[in-house]
Amino acid sequence: MLKRIAVKDIQLGMYICEFCGSWMEHPFWKTKFLLTDEKDLHAIQTSGIKELWIDVSKGADISAGIQGKSEEEVERETEALLLGANKIQGKEKISLEDEIKTAARLCAKTKEAVIEMFRDARMGKAIQVEEARALVDDISNSVMRQPHALISLARLKTADDYTYMHSVAVCALMIALARQLNLDEDIIREAGFAGLLHDIGKVGIPLNVLNKPGKLTDAEFAIVKSHPEVGAKILIESYQVSPLVLDVCLHHHEKVDGTGYPRGLQGDTISLFAKMGAVCDVYDAITSNRPYKKGWSPADSIRKMAEWSKGHFDEAIFQAFVKAVGIYPTGSLVRLESGRLAVVVEQNEGSLLSPRVKVFFSAKNKMPIIQETLDLAKLVGKEKIIGRESPDDWGFKNLDTLWSGIAST
Structure with missing residues (x-):
């Protein structure tokens, strides 16, 4: 700790x-x-x-x-x-159902604000730092009330929204991870601010490269890899931000084995907050739909990141991240011991392996069943998760509506 x-x-x-x-x-x-x-x-x-x-x-x-x-x-x-802990800083945590609508409005609001922030930066205008910090405060308060509502909704971005909503998602993930690490509240919000600005350097990448649906050429990839240094230059020259924010912007693509960029830093030469940024950035990137690929499911993403963790991530930071989002994050499709399929609705603070789930399909009969929400922590010895499932393999198109209650657009 x-x-x-x-x-x-x-x-x-x-x-x-x-x-x-x-x-x-x-x-x-x-x-x-x-x-x-x-x-x-x-x-x-x-x-x-x-x-x-x-x-x-x-x-x-x-x-x-x-x-x-x-x-x-x-x-x-x-x-x-x-x-x-059921309370943070004197504020009660609430259910995902109670927070989801507020988080949905906040997602829409922050997306528009980030679009404007990136547009201003692209035109050489200064970022309105106080307004950006106010966004971080709103995101932090939502994560405090219910850690998984905004994080899970931000994952549902479209490929066209990716650059902007990715900043919002990484902000929320950094806040959740910082709280899991038991950091001070002022540091938590600064980590969130770093998440919001970590990709500001992408304003220097031509849109036809940034949104290219196919494989990048070596020259195009070199341009993309320049965004941490471009972002750091923007922050140094134009905006008043802390060294923490600057560090995350510059080093969130470094890997502990030294194979990252732009500096090839390794191990303890990478700061705590840059290591946090690396985990949060990758998780949101691989769970999101991109112009060139469909996002992986949350649970599959955690599994794949665990496979990469020894060379890519700091092990302790990654373990704390898993505690923050769950082994089976909200929105994951899972198979229960009874043969039913369910979507994870909410994490249980007492057990990472026993979230609240909504059952809706029989894997045995391949038929829909009456939907029911189960608290697996209260069904120990009677029901449990036995594996992850791919929504694509089953042809499920509206899985996110099941846990969020928000109709797909």
């Missing part, structure tokens, strides 16, 4: 994850290490850094109550705390 602490509270035995502030304010070339040397402790205390992130599952905590416990005990207690 990550924790942000003041430099005055740092102790030997803590595992340093990241320093808050500019890399020029501390003397270390690495930002992740177990603090065991008195000289290193003194160097941190006398540097310009005021705060830093520690990982209490890998080292000591400022709370004496945690010290002496095994890593497994700390992880188990942390997970129970995260999964058992």
Whole structure:
């Protein structure tokens, strides 16, 4: 579990994850290490850094109550705390059904705002930063009330909407992931702001390349790969954003094995927030319909990302992401032990393997059945998910209407 602490509270035995502030304010070339040397402790205390992130599952905590416990005990207690929380910052979580209509209106509103933001940037005009931050606040509040409503709706974008709604989706995913990592509220919103602006550099890509339905040529792909640096240049020269936002814009296509771009960074040379951006960006990209391919189902996407995770993503960040969206994310088609097919409606905070589902089809008889919503967490030993299914294999065209209640357009 990550924790942000003041430099005055740092102790030997803590595992340093990241320093808050500019890399020029501390003397270390690495930002992740177990603090065991008195000289290193003194160097941190006398540097310009005021705060830093520690990982209490890998080292000591400022709370004496945690010290002496095994890593497994700390992880188990942390997970129970995260999964058992029904309130965040004093605000009650509500059901997906109650939030879905509000989230749908917010999706429409933010899409138009992002279209205008990209249009202004393409014309060389400054982004209205305060208006953009207000959008992030609205998205953050929706995710706080119900983490899966807006995230799941944003996935339903059309190929034509992709560039704009992708920014909205990554914003929401970054917020959900940051909350799962138990980050401070101001950092959570800054991570969301980074998600909203992470692809601003795509304004520099010709639309015929950006929306090309076929395979890109090597020259066209080189143009597309320039968008992180184009975006960083725009943010540096034109807008007042934090280093965190700039970092995510520039490095969200880096991979932990060093095969990403634009810098080929690897491992701990990639920041926490850029690693978060990489996971959120890929998940929304592969679950979305694009001009050149149809999106994968949410559950299949999580499975494929797990296969890539060792070289592509930071393992701890990816695991936290799965906890945030679910092993079977909302909208996934699953087969139950009874032979019925169901669509995942909502996650259960107490069990990633037992979401709420809506049954609607018999796989045995290949016939529709009376729709019924089941809470699998209350049916342990009686009913469970035994596998993922492909909507295309079954010819289901209106699957998203089943969980969202919103008719397809």
